[in-house]
Amino acid sequence: MQKGLKLADILTTIVISVVFGIVYKLWGPFYYFVKPFGLHIDQFIYGMWFIAATVAFLIIRKPGVALLAEIAASSGEFIMGSEWGLEVLLYGVIQGLFAEVAFAAFRYKRFDLFVVSLAAIGSTIGSLIMDFYKGYIEALAPWNLALFLIARFVGAILISGVFASSLVKALEATGVTQLVRSAAKEDFDQLNR
């Protein structure tokens, strides 16, 4: 066995992430379009920026994919000229890292809704750490901060957890995921009978 990810895995991850990089870029204007409504409605849709990690991992199912996907999607967004500039790269690294930790906690063996939601929560924590340094969020009025946190966590679970896994289910139905996943142990058992 070759150590680490193979070129095919890396390329597939990056290409998936480029698709989400475009989504991330388009999500920016949408985000500041809903922002003026106030009361942190914008935080509900923040979770879209965590989706590359969970979708890529659900498709390829290998260690390191979640981190790579989030970095690639954020650099795609960066190269296309994101309104937030350099900060998206750093956010991407940290969000990816925390999503990766969630998948690693189950030794990359579980691919169900629970672990994906956990990864979404992980990415949210990562983004909050950045916001803590960058955005002084702790200085918001308490009721406002609570609203902010709830909106971001709920939004993240719904978008990067529930929506991501339903997206991958739809992709599985097209049969394309068979191309990238290594054959499962049960498949070999079938052959050995």
Place this chain on the structure above:
Amino acid sequence: MRWDIRYRETWLHRTNPSLKLLVMTGVFIVVLFLHNPNVLINLSIGLLLLLFIYTGYPLKYLVLFFLPFFVIFVSTASSMTLFGQGTTTWVQWGLVHITKESFLRGMHLGFRALTFALLGLIFSLTTRPVYLFYSLMQQLKLKPKYAYSFLAGVRLIPIMLEEFQTVQNALKVRGADHGGVFKKVKRYAVPLLSQSIRRAQRIAVAMEAKRFSDTTKRTFYYHIGFSRYDVVFLVSLIGLVVLSYYMATVFPYIPVTDVR
């Protein structure tokens, strides 16, 4: 991203991409831990000058690129200004509570977002992705399999946009262009993703056959090295940060040194 806009090549374009990325990340981290609004305002002015004078793009395009940043400035500054904590009340109206502290903090956040955006814009306007990844492989020893995958990914963006148009037209013809945001995202994402995965698999096979993943004794088509422009870049960015601090202590705009 490179637009098809005529631009003049300046010393910023000739700086080593890896060095540029590292130095800019350094400035980014300095700004992240910067709580003095005076320094931040000076730094933003300096970066603004760098953008308008030394990126070599025509003024009207620079103004056009700059417009969204203004929106970011306002939207970043507004929620801290309106809902932040503070003691010296200016306006109290329902849930809105503007204090002197929250206003200053809001403005600081606005300028911070502006600085990050300027750093990013200066970088992406003056760096070609191809040179960036070649430089990352040569100077920062990024593994070729990652760098070439990234380059292939960047190359696929126009093809994906074209495919996006195709899907859009197909949906329109079938009268399926209604529904909620997530239904819509899914309708576009499933064909785009599945085609991309198939394409990635084909490209990966070709790249592996051509030994793009090989790491031993690799030669490069582009040789990216260092030049005197790198010294100019390093000195001017460090100078900018030092000058911002110096000017802020000698000629402060506002008598506040920490917005926390």
